[in-house]
Amino acid sequence: MSKSITVAVDAMGGDYAPKEIVKGAVLAIQDKEDINVILVGKEEVIQSELGGYDYDKERIRIVNAEEVISNNEAPVMAIRRKKNSSIVVALNLVKNGEADAFVSAGSTGAVLAGGQLIVGRIEGVERPPLAPLIPTISGVSLLIDCGANVDARPSHLVQFAKMGSIYMENVIGIKNPRVAIVNIGAEEEKGNQLVKETFPLLKEIPDINFIGSIEARDIPYGHADVIVCEAFVGNVILKLYEGLGSALIEKIKEGLMSTTRSKIGALLSKPALKKTLKAFDQSRYGGAPMLGLKGLVVKTHGNSKSNEIRNSILQCVTFTEQKIKEKIEVNLKKQE
Amino acid sequence: MSKSITVAVDAMGGDYAPKEIVKGAVLAIQDKEDINVILVGKEEVIQSELGGYDYDKERIRIVNAEEVISNNEAPVMAIRRKKNSSIVVALNLVKNGEADAFVSAGSTGAVLAGGQLIVGRIEGVERPPLAPLIPTISGVSLLIDCGANVDARPSHLVQFAKMGSIYMENVIGIKNPRVAIVNIGAEEEKGNQLVKETFPLLKEIPDINFIGSIEARDIPYGHADVIVCEAFVGNVILKLYEGLGSALIEKIKEGLMSTTRSKIGALLSKPALKKTLKAFDQSRYGGAPMLGLKGLVVKTHGNSKSNEIRNSILQCVTFTEQKIKEKIEVNLKKQE
Numbered sequence: 001m002s003k004s005i006t007v008a009v010d011a012m013g014g015d016y017a018p019k020e021i022v023k024g025a026v027l028a029i030q031d032k033e034d035i036n037v038i039l040v041g042k043e044e045v046i047q048s049e050l051g052g053y054d055y056d057k058e059r060i061r062i063v064n065a066e067e068v069i070s071n072n073e074a075p076v077m078a079i080r081r082k083k084n085s086s087i088v089v090a091l092n093l094v095k096n097g098e099a100d101a102f103v104s105a106g107s108t109g110a111v112l113a114g115g116q117l118i119v120g121r122i123e124g125v126e127r128p129p130l131a132p133l134i135p136t137i138s139g140v141s142l143l144i145d146c147g148a149n150v151d152a153r154p155s156h157l158v159q160f161a162k163m164g165s166i167y168m169e170n171v172i173g174i175k176n177p178r179v180a181i182v183n184i185g186a187e188e189e190k191g192n193q194l195v196k197e198t199f200p201l202l203k204e205i206p207d208i209n210f211i212g213s214i215e216a217r218d219i220p221y222g223h224a225d226v227i228v229c230e231a232f233v234g235n236v237i238l239k240l241y242e243g244l245g246s247a248l249i250e251k252i253k254e255g256l257m258s259t260t261r262s263k264i265g266a267l268l269s270k271p272a273l274k275k276t277l278k279a280f281d282q283s284r285y286g287g288a289p290m291l292g293l294k295g296l297v298v299k300t301h302g303n304s305k306s307n308e309i310r311n312s313i314l315q316c317v318t319f320t321e322q323k324i325k326e327k328i329e330v331n332l333k334k335q336e
Numbered sequence: 337m338s339k340s341i342t343v344a345v346d347a348m349g350g351d352y353a354p355k356e357i358v359k360g361a362v363l364a365i366q367d368k369e370d371i372n373v374i375l376v377g378k379e380e381v382i383q384s385e386l387g388g389y390d391y392d393k394e395r396i397r398i399v400n401a402e403e404v405i406s407n408n409e410a411p412v413m414a415i416r417r418k419k420n421s422s423i424v425v426a427l428n429l430v431k432n433g434e435a436d437a438f439v440s441a442g443s444t445g446a447v448l449a450g451g452q453l454i455v456g457r458i459e460g461v462e463r464p465p466l467a468p469l470i471p472t473i474s475g476v477s478l479l480i481d482c483g484a485n486v487d488a489r490p491s492h493l494v495q496f497a498k499m500g501s502i503y504m505e506n507v508i509g510i511k512n513p514r515v516a517i518v519n520i521g522a523e524e525e526k527g528n529q530l531v532k533e534t535f536p537l538l539k540e541i542p543d544i545n546f547i548g549s550i551e552a553r554d555i556p557y558g559h560a561d562v563i564v565c566e567a568f569v570g571n572v573i574l575k576l577y578e579g580l581g582s583a584l585i586e587k588i589k590e591g592l593m594s595t596t597r598s599k600i601g602a603l604l605s606k607p608a609l610k611k612t613l614k615a616f617d618q619s620r621y622g623g624a625p626m627l628g629l630k631g632l633v634v635k636t637h638g639n640s641k642s643n644e645i646r647n648s649i650l651q652c653v654t655f656t657e658q659k660i661k662e663k664i665e666v667n668l669k670k671q672e
Contacts, residue, residue: 258608
């Protein structure tokens, strides 16, 4: 039997904390045997939420943290000042080896800043990217980087390509994942300064499957498995994905509800429609890992409900079992 | 009666040239009285297409151009070498005052390069942006810049904001249009270097209605009328809009066709669904104008059919009647 894995979970972060976070933790330990959870946050609040569930008390424990970092606080400042916040306390559990991973639906900025400041980067990693999975028509792709560090350099993007490949191959199970760089045309000479400088570097890396540029219109069609870009562009892609998806579905619902005839039609087609649209549901894939850190830090959507929290916790098991951290370490050393 | 307007149309550009282009020109003159069209391209080919229609022969004439610039050619080089291409010949008609505007579904790069090199910039305009209208849940927004000039400077973005405001107010008829800059968070201190430098400049322009940052997720909801960004980001937004929209609709169709029950449902809901989705159909809005030139240049989608060509030609009338060029001239002079 494999060694059990301990995940620290920010019980206070996200729009539906602590209720949905606690529920997600309970679901996760019921789903998988070799996993333990530490819920970090206000003890009495968490205790009272847990009271509603029948669960194995040896596998969920609480670590008290009286403070909460909100989305409006300046991230680095908040991490430095709120030593007793759920994010800082949980990240210290990872740093000290009491937990293997940390999952939070709280402030993205604070989680990213805390990941770097407290858990720390693997030696050789210049910048740890945030890499969410995005749904495509044929499966999922890794969008790397969507973090808070904008104005990246070519060497950062090269590392993103390597780390992203390792993740997609070992966690998602895509052999020889296709790596592409986001560009405004397919030709090598197209692009801004950053892309033009990065393109030839990516071509020269021996152990990634670099397929060239990807235009944004081909991203939803799954033309690449690892989509490399700097964080500003990544953030625009990620958020437009969310916004346009929900706006279109809203429009479609409005259309289906507009006449009596279409209402009957909607009733009949609903089950089939639901099934296909589920493939485009981001919550299925859990959170976005921050790659290149000495421990695993996973950021889930601020509006995560129990299902996404559960998936994010379960994702930590594959990540740890597949020794992603160690593989990144070896890969970056090799090419120094 | 207003003076009639002459639009030069690239009969050889786009996936469906010359058939759909010629048809679009015929539809346009049938729709509106005060418009004449010059079809530019291989005379005998255009003549033979026109033969299929009954139209007022005084309002459509042909100017012969033997060469065609393809999408694969380096734009500036192609403009310089192919003096007898449909794009170069048509742009010269605009330059010489024989046409008021130029519409092309051909190579974006060549149209943009030719617009600058042949028609030329209005005095004071640093960089002419390509500004398509994108559909939103509540109407349309102008995405400025989606052109080929990446790595913009803050002063460029400031001019985009001004020109975009003039366009939305006078062509689309939105009073006091809301201007926002694409950013990765709502706060002023967020963003990359370019956004951080541009933000305070936009705040100080007296005659635009600057409302701050817009996150990509809010773009489809129409939270701003003029969406300012540099061309790389604009291109990513525009193409992801197209790609994600069609991927989602493909998924939905697949879902609707998956069971007998859903097929019946689809049949019933189709008319209503079609009507709502039409609101998200980009071809309704015609092409993207290149702003800040001495004449009007409009780039339509490469896959434009007659309807979009017609709309693009008609759009030239409003643009010219509203004296957008003159308004941009005055506005930029005022603030020198």
